[in-house]
Amino acid sequence: MAGKIDAHLAKLGIEIPAATAPAANYVPYVKTGNLVFVSGQVPFVDGKLTYQGKVGKDFTTEEGMACARVCALNILSQVKDACGGDLDKVVRCVKLSGFVNCTDGFGEQPKVVNGASDLMVEVFGDKGRHARFAVGTNALPMNVAVEVDAVFEIS
Structure with a gap:
């Protein structure tokens, strides 16, 4: 039944952004x-684009975690698109790969x-x-502080 994850997101006050085009x-x-x-x-x-700079210089660890969470929200937007708008099709998050500038x-x-991992859980x-x-x-594209990719299993 579609909508369980969307209802859970609404209860948590989490809004998934629209999927963005590749750069x-x-x-x-x-x-x-x-x-x-x-x-x-x-x-x-x-x-x-937000969070441009280095963690440990321009951002604290906690700010880096917030940045990773934003990346994870963008991951969820892509997964939602891949699932035809139905996040209930997610069987599990298999793997995250995190890069920290x-x-x-x-x-x-x-x-x-953990900012990304915590959101998935x-x-x-x-x-x-x-x-x-x-x-x-030492560097990431567009000087962003964090980049995260993912693998999901879907039904």
Whole structure:
């Protein structure tokens, strides 16, 4: 029955943004079999890029977590599009990959990427628990602080 996840999102006060077009020569997601591979999502809010800079210099760990959450909301928008608007088709979040644009010596990448992981569990419960990696890097496209991609299993 469609709508359980949407009702849960409304109860949580979470609004999924409209899916955005890719910024270069790629597609926002690929469906193959029962898997959806979501391209890396960056912190676009209302069509505007946010959180540009480095975690550990321009942003605190907590602000980095908020940035990762924005990326995760954008992931959900792509998954929703891939599911024809029905997030009830999500069987589980399989994997998240998190990239953190950070200063040398910064070591809290896992905590930053928890901003995305926590949202998946908040939205999907146990179906939101996933495998993951969190990596620090010296630069990301458009100087964003965080980029996250994902793999979902759908019905």
